[in-house]
Amino acid sequence: MGSVHVQNPDTSIAPLPHLAALEAESLHIIREVAAEFERPALLFSGGKDSIVMVHLACKAFAPGRVPFPLLHVDTGHNFPEVIAYRDEMVRRLGLRLEVASVEDAIRRGIVHEEQTACGATPSRNLAQIPTLLEAIREHRFDALFGGARRDEEKARAKERIFSFRNAMGQWDPRNQRPELWNIYNARIRRSTIAGDEGEHIRVFPISNWTEIDVWEYIEAERIPVPGIYYSHEREIVIRAGRICPVSSFFPARASEKTESRRVRFRTVGDMTCTAGVDTPAQSPRDIIADIIASPISERGARLDDTFSEAAMEDRKKEGYF
Amino acid sequence: MSPTSLSSTGPGTHPRFPVAIDATAMNAIEPRGSDLGILRLITCGSVDDGKSTLIGRLLLDTKQLRRDTLEAIDRTSKARGLASMDLALITDGLRAEREQGITIDVAYRSFSTPRRRFILGDTPGHVQYTRNMATAASTADAAIILVDVRQGVVEQTRRHACLAVLLGVRHLIVCVNKMDLVGFDRSAFARTCDDFRAYAAAFDPDGFGSLSSRAETTFIPISALLGDHVVVGSSHMPWHAEGGGRTLLAHLESLPDHVGEEGGRTRLPVQYVIRPQTSEHHDYRGYAGQLASGVLRVGDRVLAMPSGLRSRITRMHVGQESIDTALAPQSIAIELADDLDISRGDLLVPEDPSGSGVPAHPPRVTSTIDATLVWMASSPLTTGRRLLLKHTSRTLAGVVVKLGHRLDLQSLQRVADPGSLGLNEIGQVSLRLGQEIACDPYRVCRATGAFILIDEQTNNTVAAGMIL
Numbered sequence: 077m078g079s080v081h082v083q084n085p086d087t088s089i090a091p092l093p094h095l096a097a098l099e100a101e102s103l104h105i106i107r108e109v110a111a112e113f114e115r116p117a118l119l120f121s122g123g124k125d126s127i128v129m130v131h132l133a134c135k136a137f138a139p140g141r142v143p144f145p146l147l148h149v150d151t152g153h154n155f156p157e158v159i160a161y162r163d164e165m166v167r168r169l170g171l172r173l174e175v176a177s178v179e180d181a182i183r184r185g186i187v188h189e190e191q192t193a194c195g196a197t198p199s200r201n202l203a204q205i206p207t208l209l210e211a212i213r214e215h216r217f218d219a220l221f222g223g224a225r226r227d228e229e230k231a232r233a234k235e236r237i238f239s240f241r242n243a244m245g246q247w248d249p250r251n252q253r254p255e256l257w258n259i260y261n262a263r264i265r266r267s268t269i270a271g272d273e274g275e276h277i278r279v280f281p282i283s284n285w286t287e288i289d290v291w292e293y294i295e296a297e298r299i300p301v302p303g304i305y306y307s308h309e310r311e312i313v314i315r316a317g318r319i320c321p322v323s324s325f326f327p328a329r330a331s332e333k334t335e336s337r338r339v340r341f342r343t344v345g346d347m348t349c350t351a352g353v354d355t356p357a358q359s360p361r362d363i364i365a366d367i368i369a370s371p372i373s374e375r376g377a378r379l380d381d382t383f384s385e386a387a388m389e390d391r392k393k394e395g396y397f
Numbered sequence: 398m399s400p401t402s403l404s405s406t407g408p409g410t411h412p413r414f415p416v417a418i419d420a421t422a423m424n425a426i427e428p429r430g431s432d433l434g435i436l437r438l439i440t441c442g443s444v445d446d447g448k449s450t451l452i453g454r455l456l457l458d459t460k461q462l463r464r465d466t467l468e469a470i471d472r473t474s475k476a477r478g479l480a481s482m483d484l485a486l487i488t489d490g491l492r493a494e495r496e497q498g499i500t501i502d503v504a505y506r507s508f509s510t511p512r513r514r515f516i517l518g519d520t521p522g523h524v525q526y527t528r529n530m531a532t533a534a535s536t537a538d539a540a541i542i543l544v545d546v547r548q549g550v551v552e553q554t555r556r557h558a559c560l561a562v563l564l565g566v567r568h569l570i571v572c573v574n575k576m577d578l579v580g581f582d583r584s585a586f587a588r589t590c591d592d593f594r595a596y597a598a599a600f601d602p603d604g605f606g607s608l609s610s611r612a613e614t615t616f617i618p619i620s621a622l623l624g625d626h627v628v629v630g631s632s633h634m635p636w637h638a639e640g641g642g643r644t645l646l647a648h649l650e651s652l653p654d655h656v657g658e659e660g661g662r663t664r665l666p667v668q669y670v671i672r673p674q675t676s677e678h679h680d681y682r683g684y685a686g687q688l689a690s691g692v693l694r695v696g697d698r699v700l701a702m703p704s705g706l707r708s709r710i711t712r713m714h715v716g717q718e719s720i721d722t723a724l725a726p727q728s729i730a731i732e733l734a735d736d737l738d739i740s741r742g743d744l745l746v747p748e749d750p751s752g753s754g755v756p757a758h759p760p761r762v763t764s765t766i767d768a769t770l771v772w773m774a775s776s777p778l779t780t781g782r783r784l785l786l787k788h789t790s791r792t793l794a795g796v797v798v799k800l801g802h803r804l805d806l807q808s809l810q811r812v813a814d815p816g817s818l819g820l821n822e823i824g825q826v827s828l829r830l831g832q833e834i835a836c837d838p839y840r841v842c843r844a845t846g847a848f849i850l851i852d853e854q855t856n857n858t859v860a861a862g863m864i865l
Binding site: 092093094096097098099100101102103104107108110111134135136137138139140141226227233234249252253254255256257258259261263264265283284286288370 | 432434435463502503504505506507509514516528529531532535536668669671672673675677678681683685686687714715716717724725726727728730741773785787788789790843844847848849851856857858861
C-alpha cells in the first residue's frame with residue numbers, strides 16, 4: 077500500500093511533507109462534518125478530485141465505513157468509462173450512492189435543455205443546478221462535500237472551506253462567514269420535513285490542494301482513476317481548434333471528419349464540454365509532467381468557462397458546485 | 398493600481414519576464430525538490446502600497462501562471478486602456494471587487510518552488526477589513542507587511558504588525574516597496590527599518606510583551622513593479638545582498654517550521670470516535686483527531702482532560718496504515734488500552750514521564766477565561782451577552798462577564814472601560830462558560846488557545862478569541 081506517510085524515526089525535527097499536511101487538513105474537515113451534521117453527502121462526479129475526496133473519506137473513518145452517501149448529479153452526458161468506474165468503486169469500497177439525474181429533471185420539466193452559442197449540442201452544466209438543489213431538498217442534506225480547489229479559478233480562491241448556502245442554495249460572496257483557524261462554524265437552520273427548504277453548507281476539504289497535489293497524491297496512494305485520464309484511442313473531431321470526443325450526444329457534423337486518435341482528458345463530467353489533449357501520458361507521473369509543460373490551466377480545458385471572466389462566480393451564486 | 402512596465406528594462410538591470418506572452422518561458426514550473434512542507438503566509442497592505450502587484454510579481458516570477466491566465470489578464474488590461482499588463486489583476490478576485498478596484502475579502506493562493514509549498518492569504522488593508530486580516534492571520538506562519546518607502550511606517554503598518562502578532566504570527570517580513578521611486582536610496586530604506594524597529598520594540602498590545610519579543614522581523618527593500626528582491630536579486634541595490642540580505646522568496650524558503658515549539662506541549666482534541674461495530678472490528682474504538690501540537694508515540698500514557706481519565710496508547714493509524722509516531726498536524730486515530738468514557742470535545746495530553754499521573758505541561762482546566770477578542774459583527778458586544786463558544790472540537794455556552802480594555806487600532810492606545818466592542822474592534826473580555834474546558838494561552842499554543850464565538854440567533858461567527 078502506497079502512502080504519503082514516510083516513517084521517520086526522528087520526526088520531531090522533520091516538517092510534515094506537504095502532501096501529508098494537506099491530507100491531515102482534509103481528514104480533519106471530513107471528520108468535523110461527520111461530527112457536526114446530521115445528513116451530509118459527498119458530491120461525486122467521477123472526476124479525480126471527487127475520487128480523492130472519497131479516498132480521504134475512507135481514510136477518515138477507517139476501519140469503519142464512510143458514514144454518509146455519495147451523490148452523483150448525473151448529466152446523462154457521461155463518458156461510459158466513468159460510470160463503470162463509479163459503480164465498481166462504490167462496490168469495492170462498500171459505499172452508498174444516490175443519483176440525481178439531469179435527464180430525468182429535464183423530462184419532468186424541472187429544468188430546460190440549455191441553448192448555447194457554441195454549437196448544436198447544449199452543455200448540461202447549468203442544468204445541474206436545479207437538479208442538485210432538488211436532490212438536496214428531497215434528501216434533506218445539510219452538508220455537501222465538493223471537490224473544488226482554490227487554485228482552479230479566482231472566485232474559488234475566496235470560497236470558505238465551510239461555505240454557507242441559504243435556503244435557495246445560493247452563495248453570497250459579499251457576506252461570507254469569517255473562518256478562522258481550523259474551527260468551522262457548522263450551524264444552520266435545517267429543514268424539518270422532506271422537500272422543505274433548509275440551509276446547507278458546502279464543504280471543500282481539498283480547497284488548499286493544487287492540480288499537481290491531486291496527481292501526486294493519486295500516485296503516492298496508488299488510487300485508481302478512470303482510464304479516460306490516461307492516453308487512449310478515441311473517436312474525435314476537431315471543432316474550434318479543440319479535440320472533442322464524439323458520442324451520441326456530441327455527434328460529428330456533416331462537414332466534420334471524425335478520426336481515431338490517442339487522446340486523454342484533464343477533466344471529466346459533461347462529455348459535451350470537455351476537450352481532450354493530445355499527449356501520451358499513461359501514469360500520474362506523466363500527467364504531472366504534462367501539467368507542468370502545459371500552457372493552459374485546468375479550467376481552460378472546459379469549454380464553458382471561457383465565455384465570461386465572471387462565469388464561475390455567477391454559477392456559484394446560483395448554487396453551482 | 399500600477400500597471401507594470403516590464404518591457405522598459407534599462408541597461409544594467411537584471412533580465413525580467415517580458416510582457417509579451419512567451420509560452421516557453423512560463424511553462425517551466427520546476428519540480429519540487431526536498432519537501433519542506435507547507436508555509437502559510439499573509440500579505441498585509443493596501444492597493445496603494447502595491448500589494449496586489451507584489452503578489453502578482455511573486456506568482457509571475459515563480460512561474461505559477463499559465464498562458465491562458467496571462468492572456469486573460471492581458472486582455473483585461475488592454476480593455477482598461479493600460480499600456481501593459483496590470484499584475485494586480487492576477488489576484489483581484491470577485492467581480493464586485495474588480496468594479497471597485499479594491500480587495501474586500503480573503504483570497505487564498507497556492508504557489509510552490511522546488512524547495513517549498515506556500516499558501517498565501519491575501520487580505521485587505523483598511524481598518525474596516527480588520528476581521529478579514531485577522532481571519533487570514535489566524536493560520537499564518539509569516540506576514541509580509543508592505544510599506545511604501547515614500548510614506549514610511551504609517552498607522553496602517555503599525556496596525557498590521559500589531560494584528561499579526563496578536564494572531565500569533567511568528568515572522569514579520571517588512572517589505573519596503575517602491576524603492577524604484579526613490580532612486581533605490583539606501584538611507585530611505587534604513588530610515589523605514591529604524592522607525593519600524595523602534596515601534597516594535599516599544600509596543601506591547603496586551604501586556605504580554607512587545608511585538609519584537611514575540612515575532613522575528615526581517616526587512617527587505619523591494620520594487621514589486623520591477624521585481625527587485627522579490628524572486629530575483631537587484632542590481633540597483635547591491636548593498637542589500639552585501640549586507641547578507643536575501644530576496645523575499647529566498648527568505649520565505651528558509652523560514653523555520655514551528656512544529657513542536659508550543660513549549661513542548663502535545664495536544665490531541667478528540668474529534669470523532671470511530672466505532673465500526675462490525676464482526677471484523679467488533680471491539681475497535683478509535684479516538685480520531687488532528688494532533689494540534691507535539692508528538693505522540695505508541696506506548697505513551699495519556700490523560701483525557703478535563704475528566705482526568707488515564708490510559709495508554711496501544712495503536713495509532715492514519716487510515717488503514719499503522720504508525721508508531723504521530724507528529725502535528727497529522728490527523729490520526731488512536732486506540733487506548735482501557736475502555737473509557739472519552740468523546741468528542743475531550744483533550745488528550747501525555748502524562749508526565751515521572752508516572753505521577755499528572756499531565757506533562759498541564760493545560761489549564763477552567764470555566765472562566767480571559768481573552769482577546771476581534772469582534773466581527775455589526776451589532777456591538779456588551780457585557781452580559783450570551784454566545785456559543787467553539788473551542789477545538791467542543792461547543793458550549795458562554796457569557797461575557799466583563800469587558801476589559803479596548804485596543805484603539807488608530808492610535809494603538811489601550812482604552813479602559815470601553816462600554817462596548819464594535820465591528821472590527823479588538824478588546825479584552827472575561828467569559829464565564831457553561832462547562833470546564835482544557836485550554837492553553839494562545840501565545841503558547843494556538844490550537845488550544847483559539848476559539849470562535851457564534852451568535853445563536855443568526856448562527857453567524859461574530860468573534861475570534863485568543864485566550865490570554
